[in-house]
Amino acid sequence: MSQPHASAVRVGIVDDHQLFAESLATTLRLERYDARRIVLPPDGGTTAQLVGAITRFHPDVLLLDLDLGRNGDGMRLIEPSVRAGAVVVIITGIGDRATWGECLERGAATVLLKTSSLEEVLATVRNSVRGLPVLSEDERASLIRQRQLRLHDQQVLNERLGRLTAREREILGHLLKGRTVYDIAMHGTVSEATVRTQVRSILAKLEVSSQIAAVGLAHQVGWSGPETETRTSGHQF
Template structure:
């Protein structure tokens, strides 16, 4: 166990786009005596890279990171560069997806906490990191990382089904994902509705689903987009 630093010397950066939650967290950490800085959207110029550069220059010991950062995108992609810069990353998120939590740990986050947990849980995690204590046990970590691996395998299987589509079927599925009807697609493509229905039927068979809605849901789950987009 390392000797804990005086709290006034422990820099904690909050990356969070929900102002009320961020301000509450900042206030609580200030009362605990930490040197806290909250990164506001105005500090970033809408650029995740600019924000990352700014945070690294501050040389914080701990970053409390949200995952859903509005126009700055997915916070997961910030974890690895922050960890490589020597930062302890604690994810604080509204997401309940255990696979996503596992992904954060794979990228190097020390722990993932839910925003629904008591504020004292976040403060206790910051204290333990400063004191050099572990903040997640092996069983919890392995379970969350296992969820991530399962999710990756499921997503790969879905993508494999999608590779069976012909270019035309890809285009039709892409239109369905935009909310277009069979009639809309037929009109835009200058073909009969019967032709489009045949193409849709083939898409459903290849994707092993029974409805257009399920096909769209599968494509979204796989993160798929037609080649032309």
């Protein structure tokens, strides 16, 4: 089977770091690929706008960063880009393997670190165009397993948060904002001893040993506090 000539292969680069993206595009053009940086809205765009900018170029291979600055998380562009016919290769500074596994689940062919050599990037593009593997099955399975373990851990932590009463969720929300037991007691016109008892109950239900660990658990699952705080007095922080 004949392989497409490099000059006929379109490689799109989506990265908010202009110098990195342009340097990569220049290197790929020297290899005779039709490569270009896809310009993103400077003040941030919707998913539809970003996907539109990508699909107008019709890339065969898309080199996609995950951190797109004002344009948010590049993760959301993987699936629509794959549906549009592009082989998506993630190039990122994020080293978290569970995040890499999520990229693969969404359809990315592989993930490369930004510290990867240019030769490694070029080899990945060449193999992508030729339909050759760009990631071993063992590595793919390992990364997806890391993603599944992350989801399981988050489910367990969310179940612990679900044990909290409305008042305990409010108190944990205050702790997330850096408020002290004294502040919380004054806010609720209750004694510090009462608040300390409630904090101990929170720690027991979350199965942690300190307020710092409780706050860390909440951050780990992206919990930012109850949508509205129950005001038991007119006192304002």
